[in-house]
Each structure stands twice: as C-alpha cells, then as structure tokens.
Amino acid sequence: MEKIMIIDMPNHVGETVKIGAWLANKRSSGKIAFLQLRDGSGFVQGVVVKSEVDEDIFATAKAMPQETSMYVIGEVTKDERSSFGYELQVKGIEVIQEAVDYPITPKEHGVEFLMDNRHLWLRSRKQHAIMKVRNEIIRSTYEFFNDQGFVKVDPPILTGSAPEGTSELFHTKYFDEDAYLSQSGQLYMEAAAMALGKVFSFGPTFRAEKSKTRRHLIEFWMIEPEMAFTEHEESLKVQEEYVSYIVQSVLKNCKLELERLERDTSKLENIKAPFPRITYDEAIEFLHEKGFDDIQWGDDFGSPHETAIAESYDKPVFIVNYPIGIKPFYMQPHPERDDVVLCADLIAPEGYGEIIGGSERIYDYNLMKQRIEEHGLDEKAYAWYLDLSRQGAVPHSGFGLGLERTVAWISGAEHVRESIPFPRLLNRLYP
Known part of the structure; x- marks a missing residue:
C-alpha cells in the first residue's frame, strides 16, 4: 500500500x-x-x-x-x-x-512557558499555520523576483563596517581584526547591482537594539533588492507590486492556515497596488491634528505615530521624503529640497508598523564622500563602497523588507516572536 x-x-x-x-x-x-x-x-x-x-x-x-x-x-x-x-x-x-509527559497540553499556557518550550510549541496548530504562511511568503518572494528578472545574490554576514553607520552591532573578532554581524546586506547588494543589474538577497540580519516591543527581534530575515538605472518612483512601484504579490499568494495558497488563524481575509483581499502615499511633512501635520503634540518636524516616528497614520488607510501606506538628518548617509537628496531625501517607509495596516524601508541611493562621488565625512564614518572602511560612485556610477534604488513583521501582519500574529521558528529576543537565547 x-x-x-x-x-x-x-x-x-x-x-x-x-x-x-x-x-x-x-x-x-x-x-x-x-x-x-x-x-x-x-x-x-x-x-x-x-x-x-x-x-x-x-x-x-x-x-x-x-x-x-x-x-x-x-x-x-x-x-x-x-x-x-x-x-x-x-x-x-x-x-x-510513546511521548512521555508532553508539556504543552490543550489548556492555556503562559508566554514564557511556551517560549521555553518553543521547540515543541512549533507543533501546535497556530504555530504550524504561521510557519506555513512564512514559507509561502518566501516561496512567492523568489517567484516574484525571478519572474521580474532579478538575480539572487548572497551578501556576507560578517562585515568590517556598519551599512547604516549605527553602533547597534554585534561585535566579534575576525582573527586579528574587528568584525560585526551584518545588520543589512545593502551596500554589497549595490555592488552586485552594478554587475548584474537587478539583484535581491534573502538572509539573516542582526541588530543589537535593546528593544522589547512586539515589533522587534534581535535576529531577523531581510529581503533586500537593489536595481541599477532605477529612480525612486520606479522603486516604489516595484515595492507595492511585490507586497501585493505575496499577499495574494498567501490568500490563494494558505486558505486553511488563514482559517486556522482566524484571520480576517477581507482585509488582505484589498491589498493590491497602487498604495497611497503621503509626505513626511503631511504625516507631521496629520499627527498634530490627531493630538500628537510630542512629535516635531525632524523627529522619527514611533509605533503610536505609525499606527495612527496607518489607521487612516485600508492598504499599506508610503511615507516619503524624510528629513536628511534622521536617515542613513547613502540616501539621495531630494532634487528640489536640501532638507529631505528620496526615501520611503511602507507602513502596514492594523498596527504592524514599518515593513519596508527604501530609497534612491547617492551615486555622485563627491557627495558620497561628503556624507561619509559628515556621519563621522571611517573612510578606509567604506573605501570599496565609495569606489562604486566613480566606476561607472548610475542612478540606482533599493529597499529592504523585514520578513518577520510581514509574516506577523499577513498571519495576524500578535507578536513578531511567533513569526520566526526560534526567536532571538533581548533576554532570550534559548532554545
């Protein structure tokens, strides 16, 4: 048989x-x-x-x-x-x-108990369903970018510098040199785009950020496309088409899982490009109208601010043109303003926060050199990256999508820790 x-x-x-x-x-x-x-x-x-x-x-x-x-x-x-x-x-x-004294029974258990037994909690119906949704997002990601002519490239995990110039890095020794666990493969993907045109990576990233919110993990996975000869507006179109594609793929191929998760699929069925856009200036004005007097022009948005903005839309919303002072050194300045850059964050509906950050990248050598100096970065560590802007530089753009936040949003999980098989949190390295 x-x-x-x-x-x-x-x-x-x-x-x-x-x-x-x-x-x-x-x-x-x-x-x-x-x-x-x-x-x-x-x-x-x-x-x-x-x-x-x-x-x-x-x-x-x-x-x-x-x-x-x-x-x-x-x-x-x-x-x-x-x-x-x-x-x-x-x-x-x-x-x-025969299993012996299996600890996770159909009764209610506390979160810490379940996290201590994550290796077994994965077997439950809800966690099984979330992992199947995660798998479908990964599968459809490869399908989307392959169909669009992108080439998969794997950037290094061990790096000698910080892509975004932050101090929130995990330090290690690389024989007799200092090294760090990667927080983004972006700079290497830009180099790959200059060789292969349109590329994407999918791999783990690490942030030594001491945050305990339901949106943060210490180790998470990123999908990071980079595109040569691509300006900011063209990148936004790719982003909204990509997100629409993975949502519709989950709706099509994970019906049982979404039903098991009791997910309101009507909210997902509406996720189709194009997505609404507002400027950072408009977002600040909107938040003031809603009573958020704590936020001022030049401040970055926190979770309450992003949630308030997202609640006004039934689709993800782009917030474009952030102040130059709160964004990384590599972002292209706005052609008509010297105080903002050509960038966008994509905010998911239902309070799940930012799922994509992207921008057009600087390709002028003198400007890139100036920005590296202004950010107090070691020019020697970024010499290879700076070299890209004088060896046949072209306009190029890219973005990064955080897989776990996207899984949490599409599956309706309450906490991002449920969207990865073995979460690494501020106080958790076990199991």
Whole structure:
C-alpha cells in the first residue's frame, strides 16, 4: 500500500493508505476514538471504530498519550464537516514511540512557558499555520523576483563596517581584526547591482537594539533588492507590486492556515497596488491634528505615530521624503529640497508598523564622500563602497523588507516572536 502525506489525501479518496503521524489530540466514547493526527503537511482526523478493528488496536488508540508517533493505516473518505474536507477511517496503528509527559497540553499556557518550550510549541496548530504562511511568503518572494528578472545574490554576514553607520552591532573578532554581524546586506547588494543589474538577497540580519516591543527581534530575515538605472518612483512601484504579490499568494495558497488563524481575509483581499502615499511633512501635520503634540518636524516616528497614520488607510501606506538628518548617509537628496531625501517607509495596516524601508541611493562621488565625512564614518572602511560612485556610477534604488513583521501582519500574529521558528529576543537565547 502507498505511504502518503496528509496533504495528498484528496488524491486518494476511497483508497487504503499509510501515513506517518503524531497524535496532536484525541477524544473517545465507548465505541469510537477520534484521533487528531498531524504529519507536518497538515492535520486530519482519524476515526477508530471499535467494532471494525482488532481489540488491541482500539485499546492502543484510546491509551496513546499526546504526541505519540506512529504509522496509521486507513481508508481516505470525504468529510464535509471538517475544514480539510477529508478524514481517515483507521484500520491499523503501529506505534513508533510513546511521548512521555508532553508539556504543552490543550489548556492555556503562559508566554514564557511556551517560549521555553518553543521547540515543541512549533507543533501546535497556530504555530504550524504561521510557519506555513512564512514559507509561502518566501516561496512567492523568489517567484516574484525571478519572474521580474532579478538575480539572487548572497551578501556576507560578517562585515568590517556598519551599512547604516549605527553602533547597534554585534561585535566579534575576525582573527586579528574587528568584525560585526551584518545588520543589512545593502551596500554589497549595490555592488552586485552594478554587475548584474537587478539583484535581491534573502538572509539573516542582526541588530543589537535593546528593544522589547512586539515589533522587534534581535535576529531577523531581510529581503533586500537593489536595481541599477532605477529612480525612486520606479522603486516604489516595484515595492507595492511585490507586497501585493505575496499577499495574494498567501490568500490563494494558505486558505486553511488563514482559517486556522482566524484571520480576517477581507482585509488582505484589498491589498493590491497602487498604495497611497503621503509626505513626511503631511504625516507631521496629520499627527498634530490627531493630538500628537510630542512629535516635531525632524523627529522619527514611533509605533503610536505609525499606527495612527496607518489607521487612516485600508492598504499599506508610503511615507516619503524624510528629513536628511534622521536617515542613513547613502540616501539621495531630494532634487528640489536640501532638507529631505528620496526615501520611503511602507507602513502596514492594523498596527504592524514599518515593513519596508527604501530609497534612491547617492551615486555622485563627491557627495558620497561628503556624507561619509559628515556621519563621522571611517573612510578606509567604506573605501570599496565609495569606489562604486566613480566606476561607472548610475542612478540606482533599493529597499529592504523585514520578513518577520510581514509574516506577523499577513498571519495576524500578535507578536513578531511567533513569526520566526526560534526567536532571538533581548533576554532570550534559548532554545
């Protein structure tokens, strides 16, 4: 008989099959045992009828503890009552290993307990669904950029300088030199764009930022495209098309997962390009009208400010042209103003904050050299990057999308720590 995955059951209706599974939960009456089975690809109910199986099989079904691993033999049947639409009429059970005192039961548990047991919490229905959404965002990201003619490039994780000139870096020794864990692959991606035209990276980044908000992680993953011969407005179009694409892909391919997460999909169905745009100046004016007297022109926005702005829209919103003083050294100045730069942050709806930061990049050698000096950066450390602006420099733009914030928004997770398999937080390096 054929061994299959749960996700493949719709192709085997009426057939007797074998699956490897874990027992997620169970309930039973005197004559029937209902086994909630999972195998990583999905969840299905296995029905064990006492009168239709050997006595020892029924006894095993009733006695198995949660998370016992097994092989199950049964007939695939349709079940219109379940969201999956199918169930397994169990004929045989072969126990592989009985779980011992599995700590995460169907009852409520505290967050710290669940985080301590993250290696097991991942097995739960909700966490399983979030990871499937994450996977679909990654899959559709590759699909989008490959279809658009981008080349995947892998920047280094160990670097000798900070892309954004910040001190919030993890320091290490690289033999007899100082090195840092990368906070962005952007500068290297700019070099790659000068060779390959349109490139993107996908990899881990690290921020030694002592923040405990629901939007922050110490280690997270970034998608960072860079595009040669591309100006700011053209980059914004790519950004909104990309975000629209991944949202619609999740809606199409993760219906069961979104249902399990009780996600209001009507809010996601509306996420289609183009997205609204407001300037930083307009955002400041709007916030003052809403009573945010703490924010002044020249200040960066905090979570309450971004949330207030986002609540006025049912799509992500671009905030463009931030003050030059609060943005990194590499951003191209606005052609008509010397106090703002050609940049944009994309703010997600529903209070999830900034998911993309991007800009047109400086490509004039003298201006880049001046900006490096103004930011007090070591010119020797940035010599290779500065070299790009005098070796056939061209207008170019790029952006970075934070994967975990995007996963949290699309899946409706309450905290970004649920959007990565093993989160690294300010006070958590275990498990």
